[in-house]
Amino acid sequence: MQNFIFYDFETSGLSSAFDQPLQFAAIVTDENLVELERVNIRCQIAPHILPSPYALHVTNIHPEQTVEPSLPNPFEFAQTLQEFIAKWSPACWLGYNTIAFDEPMMRQMFYQNLQPEIFATQMNGNTRLDVMKMVWATHAETPDALSWPIGDNGKTSFKLDRLAPANGFAHANAHDALADVEATIFMFHKIQLGTASLFAKLLRAQEKTIIATELKSYLPMEITLRFGGNPPRTYQGCYCGTSKSNSNTIGFADFDLNDAAELARASEHEVTDLIEGSPKKIRTLAVNKSETFRWIDQPTVSMLEFCEAVKNSADLRTYVSQALSERYEERDEANLEIEEKIYSGFYSIPDKDLLFEFQKTSWVERVSIVNSFDDVRLRQLGRRLIAFYAPELLSREQQNSLKEFLANRWSPSLEKVPWTTANDIWSSLGELGTKIEMEAWVEFYETRIKSAEILKT
DNA sequence: GGGGCAGG
Numbered sequence: 001m002q003n004f005i006f007y008d009f010e011t012s013g014l015s016s017a018f019d020q021p022l023q024f025a026a027i028v029t030d031e032n033l034v035e036l037e038r039v040n041i042r043c044q045i046a047p048h049i050l051p052s053p054y055a056l057h058v059t060n061i062h063p064e065q066t067v068e069p070s071l072p073n074p075f076e077f078a079q080t081l082q083e084f085i086a087k088w089s090p091a092c093w094l095g096y097n098t099i100a101f102d103e104p105m106m107r108q109m110f111y112q113n114l115q116p117e118i119f120a121t122q123m124n125g126n127t128r129l130d131v132m133k134m135v136w137a138t139h140a141e142t143p144d145a146l147s148w149p150i151g152d153n154g155k156t157s158f159k160l161d162r163l164a165p166a167n168g169f170a171h172a173n174a175h176d177a178l179a180d181v182e183a184t185i186f187m188f189h190k191i192q193l194g195t196a197s198l199f200a201k202l203l204r205a206q207e208k209t210i211i212a213t214e215l216k217s218y219l220p221m222e223i224t225l226r227f228g229g230n231p232p233r234t235y236q237g238c239y240c241g242t243s244k245s246n247s248n249t250i251g252f253a254d255f256d257l258n259d260a261a262e263l264a265r266a267s268e269h270e271v272t273d274l275i276e277g278s279p280k281k282i283r284t285l286a287v288n289k290s291e292t293f294r295w296i297d298q299p300t301v302s303m304l305e306f307c308e309a310v311k312n313s314a315d316l317r318t319y320v321s322q323a324l325s326e327r328y329e330e331r332d333e334a335n336l337e338i339e340e341k342i343y344s345g346f347y348s349i350p351d352k353d354l355l356f357e358f359q360k361t362s363w364v365e366r367v368s369i370v371n372s373f374d375d376v377r378l379r380q381l382g383r384r385l386i387a388f389y390a391p392e393l394l395s396r397e398q399q400n401s402l403k404e405f406l407a408n409r410w411s412p413s414l415e416k417v418p419w420t421t422a423n424d425i426w427s428s429l430g431e432l433g434t435k436i437e438m439e440a441w442v443e444f445y446e447t448r449i450k451s452a453e454i455l456k457t
Numbered sequence: 458g459g460g461g462c463a464g465g
Contacts (some may be wrong), residue, residue: 009464010465052465228459228460228461401463
């Protein structure tokens with residue numbers, strides 16, 4: 001009944017805001033993992049991005065391939081991806097570490113290319129899972145179900161390119177998008193075979209409404225989390241409030257670290273400490289990140305009493321709600337780059353209608369649409385797209401300001417910037433040394449960086 | 458929240 005879409009991006013680097021996908025691979029299956037379709041597509045790099053040499057090296061993409069004229073540009077690539085999502089909707093979208101990496105990467109691609117639905121994999125009945133989180137839960141709960149490879153540091157490694165082979169997958173070309181998708185399906189299936197009842201619970205986590213409903217009915221729940229390089233650990237506790245500013249952010253009171261009666265009559269100040277102190281007696285968690293939340297099969301009497309006490313303390317929920325929303329209010333919008341404003345508000349309805357029009361029409365029409373957006377982010381991103389893909393429609397002055405933008409990106413006056421600069425390129429190439437075809441790579445980057453400089457004058 | 462996960 002439900003289809004899965006296992007997918008993976010290969011990208012120009014690790015930053016969702018300042019890098020971009022270069023390849024998308026996906027395998028659509030039915031609920032029994034019978035394959036229905038597979039896709040594997042690539043795209044050109046956008047004019048303002050320098051691909052990280054390390055990224056190209058691990059993904060085995062030659063620099064020249066990123067500017068191959070026969071490939072779609074990112075704007076067209078984003079359109080193709082939206083069509084693919086719509087074609088299979090509703091489905092469950094999943095991959096390996098997709099919640100923290102590929103999903104933000106995809107949203108940025110949609111945002112920066114003026115797609116109306118930047119949250120497409122979470123809308124219209126689509127849901128999300130993350131196989132890496134499922135692997136963590138398996139490690140914590142039923143470790144015998146899988147084999148656990150040891151990494152270079154002597155600790156269990158959860159990297160896909162180690163885990164899949166250790167469990168019997170012939171991972172011939174790891175870090176190729178499609179090969180990694182197959183490895184992910186393999187791991188997903190292994191978890192299903194090895195630990196059927198846990199697997200069934202973990203599948204429920206794809207529905208944020210299910211998770212939120214269970215939490216908010218004060219059931220004793222558990223979740224497996226991993227911090228840093230530590231082994232994943234299961235935490236048991238109870239929902240204790242929702243952030244005032246973000247309905248997806250909740251407080252989760254740990255059974256082992258709290259006394260229920262004390263918690264129920266804690267002051268506002270004490271609750272803030274429980275949330276912000278160390279160890280976190282109340283954890284800040286999200287219901288929309290496909291966490292491994294699940295109910296506890298046989299809760300003890302004291303767990304049930306704990307939940308009852310929390311349920312009966314409206315004050316606790318109010319304080320938690322307040323403290324959670326205060327935690328993330330310190331960002332200064334003024335100094336953010338346009339890419340970093342992706343979550344600075346939803347589009348108005350008229351803007352959204354214009355975005356649908358923008359996608360369908362010609363570049364000439366797009367120029368006038370860009371000027372009528374309410375949202376300044378859309379005007380800025382729209383101008384950028386026209387400069388990238390229809391520069392002939394710009395005045396000489398506008399073309400020059402684009403060149404200036406490129407020069408500032410690649411040779412910034414600030415020392416630390418969150419994107420790949422010319423200096424980063426030269427030092428990375430030096431570090432990669434004989435692992436790459438040095439002359440060809442240097443030539444590529446020199447040409448690309450110089451082109452921005454020449455244009456500048 | 459810190460330590461260096463895991464993703465390219």
